[in-house]
Amino acid sequence: MKKIIKNKALLSFLLSFLLGTIITLPWIITGKGMFSLVADYNFQQIPFNININNSIKEGSIFWTWYNELGSNFIGTYSFYNLFSPFNMIGYLFPAKFFPYLAGILLILKYAVSGFTAYLFLQRYVKNKNYAVLGSLLYSFSGFQLTNVLFFHFHDVVAFFPLLLYSLDNLMYDDKKHLFGVVVFLLALTNWFFFIGEVVFVIIYFFVKVFTKEYHFEITKFKTILLESILGTLMAAFVLIPTFLFTLSNPRLGGGWTLIEAIKHPIKNYVEILRGFLFAPQTMSYRALLTEADYSSIEAYLPVVGCVLALSYFIKNYKKWDSILLMICVLMMNIPILNSAFFLFNTTYYARWFYMPILILSLVSIKYLDLELNNIKDGLKIYGVLCLVFLLGTFVYALRINDFNIIFDKEYFILMIIISLINLIYTYFVCRNKDYKKKLILLILGVFIYGSVWGNYVVYVYKQKNIGVEDWYIKYLNVNDYLEIDSNSRTNSLKSCAFNLGEVGRFNNIKSFNSNINGSNFEFYNSINYYRMVSTEIDISNQLLNNFLGVKYIIGCSYDDLEDYSLVYEKYPYKVYYNDAAKDIGFGVNSYISVDDFSLLDYDRKIEFLNNGVVLNEEQIKKYGDLFNDDTIVKSEDFRFERNGFYSKINSNSAALVIYTVPYDSGFGATINGEKAKIEKVDNGFMAIKVNSGDNEIYFSYEVPGLKIGVLISIGAMIGYLGYFVYDIKKKKFTV
Numbered sequence: 001m002k003k004i005i006k007n008k009a010l011l012s013f014l015l016s017f018l019l020g021t022i023i024t025l026p027w028i029i030t031g032k033g034m035f036s037l038v039a040d041y042n043f044q045q046i047p048f049n050i051n052i053n054n055s056i057k058e059g060s061i062f063w064t065w066y067n068e069l070g071s072n073f074i075g076t077y078s079f080y081n082l083f084s085p086f087n088m089i090g091y092l093f094p095a096k097f098f099p100y101l102a103g104i105l106l107i108l109k110y111a112v113s114g115f116t117a118y119l120f121l122q123r124y125v126k127n128k129n130y131a132v133l134g135s136l137l138y139s140f141s142g143f144q145l146t147n148v149l150f151f152h153f154h155d156v157v158a159f160f161p162l163l164l165y166s167l168d169n170l171m172y173d174d175k176k177h178l179f180g181v182v183v184f185l186l187a188l189t190n191w192f193f194f195i196g197e198v199v200f201v202i203i204y205f206f207v208k209v210f211t212k213e214y215h216f217e218i219t220k221f222k223t224i225l226l227e228s229i230l231g232t233l234m235a236a237f238v239l240i241p242t243f244l245f246t247l248s249n250p251r252l253g254g255g256w257t258l259i260e261a262i263k264h265p266i267k268n269y270v271e272i273l274r275g276f277l278f279a280p281q282t283m284s285y286r287a288l289l290t291e292a293d294y295s296s297i298e299a300y301l302p303v304v305g306c307v308l309a310l311s312y313f314i315k316n317y318k319k320w321d322s323i324l325l326m327i328c329v330l331m332m333n334i335p336i337l338n339s340a341f342f343l344f345n346t347t348y349y350a351r352w353f354y355m356p357i358l359i360l361s362l363v364s365i366k367y368l369d370l371e372l373n374n375i376k377d378g379l380k381i382y383g384v385l386c387l388v389f390l391l392g393t394f395v396y397a398l399r400i401n402d403f404n405i406i407f408d409k410e411y412f413i414l415m416i417i418i419s420l421i422n423l424i425y426t427y428f429v430c431r432n433k434d435y436k437k438k439l440i441l442l443i444l445g446v447f448i449y450g451s452v453w454g455n456y457v458v459y460v461y462k463q464k465n466i467g468v469e470d471w472y473i474k475y476l477n478v479n480d481y482l483e484i485d486s487n488s489r490t491n492s493l494k495s496c497a498f499n500l501g502e503v504g505r506f507n508n509i510k511s512f513n514s515n516i517n518g519s520n521f522e523f524y525n526s527i528n529y530y531r532m533v534s535t536e537i538d539i540s541n542q543l544l545n546n547f548l549g550v551k552y553i554i555g556c557s558y559d560d561l562e563d564y565s566l567v568y569e570k571y572p573y574k575v576y577y578n579d580a581a582k583d584i585g586f587g588v589n590s591y592i593s594v595d596d597f598s599l600l601d602y603d604r605k606i607e608f609l610n611n612g613v614v615l616n617e618e619q620i621k622k623y624g625d626l627f628n629d630d631t632i633v634k635s636e637d638f639r640f641e642r643n644g645f646y647s648k649i650n651s652n653s654a655a656l657v658i659y660t661v662p663y664d665s666g667f668g669a670t671i672n673g674e675k676a677k678i679e680k681v682d683n684g685f686m687a688i689k690v691n692s693g694d695n696e697i698y699f700s701y702e703v704p705g706l707k708i709g710v711l712i713s714i715g716a717m718i719g720y721l722g723y724f725v726y727d728i729k730k731k732k733f734t735v
Helices: 002-006 008-030 039-058 073-077 085-091 095-124 128-139 142-149 153-173 178-189 191-210 218-234 236-246 258-262 266-277 307-316 320-333 335-342 354-369 375-400 409-430 435-462 469-476 500-504 518-526 542-547 594-598 602-609 617-626 706-734
Strands: 489-492 550-555 565-570 573-577 585-587 590-593 612-615 633-641 644-651 655-662 667-671 674-676 679-681 685-690 693-701
Touching (some): 008 095, 039 085, 085 095, 095 128, 095 142, 095 354, 128 153, 142 354, 142 435, 178 191, 178 236, 191 354, 236 706, 258 335, 266 320, 307 320, 320 354, 354 435, 375 409, 409 435, 542 550, 585 633, 590 617, 602 612, 612 679, 667 685
Parallel strands (some): 590 612
Antiparallel strands (some): 565 573, 633 644
16 A cells, blocks of 8 residues: 555546546445446447447458448548547457447546646646645546546546646656557547647647747757657548548638627636536536536636646746646637637637646646645635626627526526535635645535536436336347348438447448548538438438338337337347338439539428439539430349448349449449449439449549558657667667
8 A cells, every 4th residue: 555655647547547537436235237328439439349249250341331321430430530540449349249348448548547647737736645646636627527527538638647748757757658559549539629639739838838938959859849840740541531531521611700700709708717617517508597508618627726827826826837838718708719729610619728728737736836825816816707697697698688598497506505605615725834734624525526426417417217227238239129031222211220230230221420431521512401410311201211222110119110020029128120221333325414412402402402412513424324214223132231231123224323422532342343433413322333234343443541550650650660669779879
């Protein structure tokens, strides 16, 4: 025990592990071994990891048929930490184990967050015990508790402190090589958050240089550039394919107006302030201002809130850490600067707040370490900020002309009470002149608060789902209830949960995933179907379901479908057959130009798609003479295969065959062994010209950018190894 207490990094890991267990274990027990929540966690995080695990083991690592109409595997799941070390632990086990591993992995993420935060923080305090406290503040901040809904965010939070730690090692101690490895690790873990981390570390570096906290040396700067570039290039096998895939996602689009760029809606200012002042709310069920908010706008530190940071700032506003926090606050409150962490996306997110939270944790423990003893001044500023919050809330209510902005009074009262208790507790503890008692009481306070509010956050997320684990298990084990042709496309009723195909491993178009092929978005836009984060095509839209080749309809209630024939039922599922569905590969006898198609109304568009094809002018010139009423095209076989598909088509003459599979430049096709040209038709789907007679067609998929990415990664890894060996030999030579 004495050895553990002396090893502060290990102690930080174990304390975070213990508190993470206290928060998570009760719900694992009540969930019969499974940690589940609601919404995104249940129907994205878990299904995605199950599908990723299964796909890797069966070799479907380029293309997945289990995400909507089909999608690039790496592009789809790299945002969901496809290559994260925590996910890789899960890959060691059967995919069906993941729902039971998730809670354990979450606890491990808390623990690693504590460990890495300590490594960074300990440099800046004389009393290393305060760094242990700071590690807990970071690991169990409001950002962490609220984002339990987003399982993959915790991986990023766990590794981020290593970026600042390794940079400090390089600048202060001239310790090379680790920084580049950490850059590689972060880029590998989550490309999207990596972009924001690059922005933050650049700001961090230059703030320290301009405040002379870092002594700028050109040789060290060159080393940073070298390791940054090599570290990023080592992850090229992920970054390049993901970049090419993501370019086609319209969520990256949208332009800024001048007002939007410099001014938030009032609600955002109020929410940012609330996030620092009070214990965190959940995203899907909130007490105040809005009923739901998924922007991750929480920054509350356990027990101490922002009071210690404010107290530190008063006497140290010229220090690098205070200046860095001021810059962060400025960026939070100017939309276009806030968006710099997200490729200047116009959608508001606060998902970079974990980075300033680490600095907020730092200044909080530095206040204690420096024994500033001016907490009353910090409390005064806190009080003023609370008044500003109340005024902002009042103005917001006036602006929307609705004062009913408290959506759950009990939740709201509890949030205020626990925040006040924390405030009072912090004040009296910090007046204690015995640092050991002060430290122990603050760590104890963090444990009590984390145990209470951490469990309450999980309870709030689950409150509408408590007792439904049996139902969720039926969702996760859908294959025990369904017998569906694996080569057929399906759709689900509204009564069914999203992403059923991910866990059941069949093609299902009811998808809840932001990352789908850009061709899908192009098609949906062409028929005026709005699609952002989910696809839910109603069964009543028969013609669209028919066109997309939906052979089976899955029901998850006792609702009966009159227009489809019941195949079988096994509670809680029913399966219906759609005999009007087209084959995924089919021929047509007419065409229309892209421009003329755009002029049709929705009903006429869908009706036409079932009987004709949309071509551009060049395609009309090339294939126009193939279309006549005498052409008969028959699909004799179709199979979804790993990283592609097989189709057998019989035609009485040359014809164009349309496949309702998203167009992607990574696809190649052969007909009877001969290479065939793939055309993009219907504003997002594929077509090829077949010959008269039997046509055996293979579509194979290679991830665009993967080959060059792999080559660059290998080259960068060799280069980094050479750089490391060179430095080692150089040191030996100079000794």
